[in-house]
Amino acid sequence: MIHTTLCYIMKGSQWLMLLRDKKANDINEGKWIGVGGKIQEGESPDQCIAREIQEETGLVADRVTYRGKICFYFENETEVTHVYTCKDFHGELHECDEGTLRWIDADKILSLRLWEGDRLFLGKLLDDDQRLFHLELTYDVDGNLTHVQESEETEE
Secondary structure, three states, X not given: OEEEEEEEEEEOOEEEEEEOOOOOOOOOOXXXXXXXXXXXXXXXXXXXXXXXXXXXXXXXXXXXXEEEEEEEEEOOEEEEEEEEEEEEEEOOOOOEOOEEEEEEEHHHHHHOOOOHXXXXXXXXXXXXXXXXXXXXXXXXXXXXXXXXXXXXXXXX
């Protein structure tokens, strides 16, 4: 089981999105996602997302907001992802070695090439639904979403 973090950084009506187009053998190749990564040993999800934001974007998160948890089930792997948003940050954006960073208008997010399951939680974030969520998303070997289970998250 892999434990990861994911954050959507917001500036006014734009979101910072990452087009995964630089990494070899990337399960996310060609898709738009937020920034984040694997939680290292001894690191909390909050510490991980702060580190990942700075590493991938050059920005420093002054405050992140925990939004929920997603369990992704793939054929041979389970990934538990802690999802955050960030509106308070400083610093200068730099290039990311995992893909192309772009500020995208919020009303264009759902028209991007996304994982099907991402549309579910991104809809909640776009609507600014403040309730914590918990999603379980099952994908088949071809990357098709085959099962969704949703509940409200009770704690981080």
